[in-house]
Amino acid sequence: MAKHSRLVRIIGRAILYLILIVGAIIAMTPFFWMISTSFMSLGETINRAWIPQTPQWGNYAEAWKQANFGVYFKNSVIITTVSLLGLMINSILAGYAFASIKFPGKNIIFAILLATMMVPESVTVLPSLLLVRGSIIPLPGVDSRAFDACVGAGGQVLACQFQNFTFGASWLNTLQALTIPFMANAFSIFLLRQFFQQMPSELYDAARIDGAGHLRYLFQIVLPISKAPIMTVLLFGFIGSWNSFMWPLLVTTRDVKRPIMVGLWNFVTEAGPQTHLLMAGAVITLIPILIVYFITQKQFTEGIATTGLKG
Amino acid sequence: MNDATTFTQPKLHRQINERVKESLLGYLLILPSVLVIGVFGLFPIFYSIYMSTFNWRVTKGAFTGWENYTKLFGEPRGLLIFAAGIVLLVLAFFFWKSAFTTNKKIQRILKIVAAMLLIAFGVAFSTGWNSFTGTGDANFFKSLTITLYYSMLTVPTQLLIGLVLAYILFQNIKGKEVFRMFYFLPYVTPAVSTAVVFRIIFSPRETSLANILLSNLGLQPLDWLYEPNSFINMLFGSNLEGFIAGPSLALITIAIYGVWTFAGYDAVIYLAGLGSISKEIYEAAEIDGSNGWHLFWHITFPLISPVSFYLLLISFIGTFKAFNHLYVMRVPSAQNSVITASLNIFDTFYKANNFGYAATQAIVLFIIIAGLTFAQNKLLGKKVFYG
Numbered sequence: 001m002a003k004h005s006r007l008v009r010i011i012g013r014a015i016l017y018l019i020l021i022v023g024a025i026i027a028m029t030p031f032f033w034m035i036s037t038s039f040m041s042l043g044e045t046i047n048r049a050w051i052p053q054t055p056q057w058g059n060y061a062e063a064w065k066q067a068n069f070g071v072y073f074k075n076s077v078i079i080t081t082v083s084l085l086g087l088m089i090n091s092i093l094a095g096y097a098f099a100s101i102k103f104p105g106k107n108i109i110f111a112i113l114l115a116t117m118m119v120p121e122s123v124t125v126l127p128s129l130l131l132v133r134g135s136i137i138p139l140p141g142v143d144s145r146a147f148d149a150c151v152g153a154g155g156q157v158l159a160c161q162f163q164n165f166t167f168g169a170s171w172l173n174t175l176q177a178l179t180i181p182f183m184a185n186a187f188s189i190f191l192l193r194q195f196f197q198q199m200p201s202e203l204y205d206a207a208r209i210d211g212a213g214h215l216r217y218l219f220q221i222v223l224p225i226s227k228a229p230i231m232t233v234l235l236f237g238f239i240g241s242w243n244s245f246m247w248p249l250l251v252t253t254r255d256v257k258r259p260i261m262v263g264l265w266n267f268v269t270e271a272g273p274q275t276h277l278l279m280a281g282a283v284i285t286l287i288p289i290l291i292v293y294f295i296t297q298k299q300f301t302e303g304i305a306t307t308g309l310k311g
Numbered sequence: 312m313n314d315a316t317t318f319t320q321p322k323l324h325r326q327i328n329e330r331v332k333e334s335l336l337g338y339l340l341i342l343p344s345v346l347v348i349g350v351f352g353l354f355p356i357f358y359s360i361y362m363s364t365f366n367w368r369v370t371k372g373a374f375t376g377w378e379n380y381t382k383l384f385g386e387p388r389g390l391l392i393f394a395a396g397i398v399l400l401v402l403a404f405f406f407w408k409s410a411f412t413t414n415k416k417i418q419r420i421l422k423i424v425a426a427m428l429l430i431a432f433g434v435a436f437s438t439g440w441n442s443f444t445g446t447g448d449a450n451f452f453k454s455l456t457i458t459l460y461y462s463m464l465t466v467p468t469q470l471l472i473g474l475v476l477a478y479i480l481f482q483n484i485k486g487k488e489v490f491r492m493f494y495f496l497p498y499v500t501p502a503v504s505t506a507v508v509f510r511i512i513f514s515p516r517e518t519s520l521a522n523i524l525l526s527n528l529g530l531q532p533l534d535w536l537y538e539p540n541s542f543i544n545m546l547f548g549s550n551l552e553g554f555i556a557g558p559s560l561a562l563i564t565i566a567i568y569g570v571w572t573f574a575g576y577d578a579v580i581y582l583a584g585l586g587s588i589s590k591e592i593y594e595a596a597e598i599d600g601s602n603g604w605h606l607f608w609h610i611t612f613p614l615i616s617p618v619s620f621y622l623l624l625i626s627f628i629g630t631f632k633a634f635n636h637l638y639v640m641r642v643p644s645a646q647n648s649v650i651t652a653s654l655n656i657f658d659t660f661y662k663a664n665n666f667g668y669a670a671t672q673a674i675v676l677f678i679i680i681a682g683l684t685f686a687q688n689k690l691l692g693k694k695v696f697y698g
Contacts, residue, residue, distance in 0.1 A: 016479050023476055024493045027575060031496070033520060034508045048518035086343075094344035102330070103337030109345065116352035118684055120632040122653035123673040126660050127355035127362065135370070136358070184347035214336060235499075243501035245635045246657070261503045265639065268507055275511055282504040293499050297492055301579060 038279035045275040056276065063280040066271075071256055072263030073284070076242060079178045079259050083241040084234065086183030091233055094184070095192025096218050100204065110193075113186045121246055128181065129250050132171040139171055173257040178248055182241045188233045195229040196222060231299040238292055260285050356677060359670040367667030379671035383451060389442020396435030403428035451672055453647060454655035455679070460558040461651055462630040464566035465573070470622055472570065473577025474615075478607065480578070481585045491582065494575030506568060506639035510536060513564045535564045537644040559648035565640050569633070577622050584618035585611070620695045624687060631680050652676050 037045060039055040064070060097103070098110050130136050171177040199222060207217040223230070245261045252258045258266070264285050271278045293300075363379050366372040384390045406425035410418050444452050476494060480487050497505065512520040513535035522532035538560035544551055545560060558566070588611065596610055634653045641649045650658070656676065660669035 016482065016484070020476070020479055020484065020490050023472075024490055027493050027497055027571070029520075030505060030508045030512060030571070031500075033512060037511070046518070048523065090343045090347065093340040097337045097340035101333055101337035101340065103334035106337065109341065112353070113345070113348055116348055118628045118680055119352060119356065119677060120634075120653055120680070122632075122634060122656045123359065123677050124352055124355035125657075126666060126669055126673065127358035128351050130358075130666075131350070131354075180347060181351040184344035186348060186352075189344060214333075239499055239501075243503070243635075245501075245503050246638070250661070261501055264503055264507065268510075268639070278507065279511070282507050285504045286500055289500055293496070294492075298488075301491065301495075301583075 034279050034282055037276055038283050040276045042274065042276060059276050059280040060284065063267075063277040063284065066277060067263060067267040067281055068255065069260070069263060069281065069284055072258055072260040075256075075258060076260040077288075079175070079248075080238060080241045082175065083179040083182040084237050086179065087185070087188060087237045087241075088230070088234065090184045091188035091192055092218075092223070092230070094189045096196055096214075096222065098189065098193045099196035100199075101214060110189075114190060117186045125246060125250065128247075132177045132251055134170045172251050173254050177251045178257075178259065179241075181247060182237070182244065185237075185240070188237065191233055192226070192229055195226055228299050228302045231296050235292065235296045235300045239289065242289060356674075359673050359677075362667050362670035363674055365667045367665075367670070369664050369666065372667075375667070379668050382668065383448045383671055383675060384443055385446025385448075386442050389439050389446065392435050392442065393439025396432045396439055399428050399432040399435060403432060448672075450647065450650075451652070451655060451675075454650050454652045456554055457558070457562060457647075457649065458631060458651040458653075460562060461566060461569070461633070462627055464558060464563060465569040465630055466623065466626045468566075469570045469574045469577055469626060470619065472574040473622070474581050474619070476574070476578040477581035477585055478611065480582055491579060494578050496575070497572045498576040502572070502635040503639055505572070506636040509564075509568050509636075510640055510642075513567075533560060534644075536561050536640055537642055538564075539644065539646040539648040559645065561642075561645035561649050565637060565649060568636055568640065569630070572636070573626060573629070577626070580622060581615065581618055584615050588614050616695045620691055623691070624684065627687065628680065628684065631676070 036051055038059055039057070040049060040052040040059075041056055044052055098106060127136070132139075203221060204217060207221055212220070243261060244259070245265070248259045248262050249265070252262060255263075255266075264281055267281050268278060271281075364374060364376055366375045366378070381387065403425045406421050406428060410421035410425065440452070443449075476490075480490055484490070514521075515532070515534040515537045516522065517526075517532050519535070521535055525532055538545075540559060541551060541556040542560045542563050543549060543557045551557070592610060592614070593606065596606055601609070631651075632653065633651065634657070637649065637651055637654055638657070641654065652672075653676075656669050656672045659672060660666050663669075
């Protein structure tokens with residue numbers, strides 16, 4: 001009897017591992033497919049080999065050259081770095097204020113910020129675009145009259161945008177348009193607030209007695225022990241900025257200003273049947289994400305578990 | 312505050328001063344975030360309302376008042392009937408709820424009333440809906456059904472897979488971290504890049520990965536992302552039309568992508584939730600003789616319900632927000648069978664350059680999401696067990 005139940009247990013265990021492995025295979029197959037195809041020759045992609053005979057490293061150089069990935073890559077690195085810097089500073093300050101500072105209207109402001117999480121980008125993107133074009137209010141250093149006159153005279157929108165840019169008359173194709181919208185989001189503030197709230201209040205009282213104000217307490221005591229949630233905000237912010245597509249698609253009209261996702265999409269519409277080059281391009285766009293993910297992975301999952309994201 | 316009178320005057324002064332200072336610091340610290348979110352998250356909603364009252368192509372044209380809305384909804388009578396239907400539904404809900412608090416006889420009457428209200432709702436809803444699609448913007452309402460299909464296909468599937476994976480991983484599995492890392496990867500990687508890969512895996516070519524798998528199973532190749540026909544019709548050779556025809560194969564393929572991306576995310580969040588259930592509860596239940604399935608159904612499932620509720624809400628909203636992968640995976644041959652509400656709005660202003668009307672669609676979509684979120688909170692929020 002005992003032997004029988006042991007056998008059942010082993011089989012049960014084996015089934016569990018089987019499910020997990022099948023899940024992992026399904027999760028990984030598209031990546032395997034992508035990498036394998038990126039090393040194939042054109043003939044192999046048509047005849048659908050599983051693994052390339054001899055890896056065509058040249059595909060990467062070819063894709064890099066054909067699609068201008070060098071420029072896109074550089075743009076994305078700059079955009080992501082600037083956005084992340086802003087996001088970090090803004091979320092830490094706001095998260096701390098919402099967690100530990102008393103001020104009138106705090107809860108209602110926080111609730112309104114949280115409510116913005118449910119609004120789709122497709123709803124907000126149009127007025128934001130007009131704003132960046134300078135059609136709603138005059139922007140610093142910008143005059144939209146040239147653009148309006150151009151369209152008013154029956155010009156094509158894209159042509160006018162382009163002309164407009166050369167006049168420096170809008171924020172299209174500028175770093176501020178590509179970064180500022182990513183410099184704050186309710187999710188990051190929420191995440192940090194949850195963590196900061198769990199700090200024992202004795203800690204603050206003690207700092208207070210030592211004569212430290214809120215800011216010194218935040219930077220000298222709170223931040224050094226908040227690595228996990230900050231990593232989480234960083235990784236999510238990095239993903240959000242690097243992977244962003246709709247907004248950059250709208251606010252960039254010139255190839256040299258485009259970030260990598262828009263560049264990849266352009267490549268998709270141009271590369272046609274050159275699947276192997278397309279996949280090489282897709283792999284290139286993934287690399288920074290993979291590096292950052294594998295480095296921050298541990299702290300990041302810890303961050304999720306410790307910030308009360310669980311409900 | 313009561314003992315404020317016991318303070319001497321200067322001390323009170325200093326206290327008020329400090330409180331004002333603290334408040335000012337608070338406002339100062341939240342200012343940058345509030346500005347960014349306010350300008351790019353809140354202001355557009357109000358400005359869209361303003362835009363929706365104009366004939367706004369690229370630049371602002373004439374003021375048109377309700378015109379955009381009547382273009383969208385068609386006959387005003389239809390909208391009124393539809394709104395009345397929603398009111399009936401809310402009433403039915405309240406009657407049904409109050410039926411459980413009074414005595415048996417009244418209970419029965421209340422239940423009958425609720426049932427009748429529900430039937431009336433059904434009639435009003437379908438009358439209103441037919442009026443919308445007949446006299447209003449049929450494409451917009453079609454895009455709402457597509458969105459709904461997409462939610463129904465992805466949300467339950469991804470939550471279920473996420474929970475199963477998390478529950479298994481929680482059973483002292485060797486290599487737990489490695490599995491978790493693999494499962495989470497699809498969520499982390501850029502949607503545009505992975506959607507491009509899916510476009511190739513699910514291409515209609517006979518040598519695409521999906522079709523190779525089918526032919527290994529002895530099945531005919533399919534058109535996948537290029538197939539605008541209803542999957543149910545293809546499967547049973549039936550000829551259904553309208554809502555009951557169900558999603559197209561192209562939409563189902565996109566839903567597969569959705570599940571592939573988010574199941575791992577759900578699993579990671581579930582795993583964090585499972586970790587927070589105290590071990591003693593399990594030990595106590597095991598002493599009482601509970602076994603695996605029992606434990607899961609009577610202990611894990613209720614205790615994990617806040618996580619389920621959170622994930623349900625954000626995934627549901629997520630399906631309404633979904634854009635990037637849909638934009639990348641839609642191909643002309645799939646026709647409008649994969650155009651969700653978000654894509655529809657985007658096309659209205661990006662392709663058709665009709666800004667005023669796009670703003671109108673955006674406002675209507677926003678109201679629908681707000682309503683559905685509110686309803687989910689009301690209906691399910693109470694069932695959640697917070698311990």
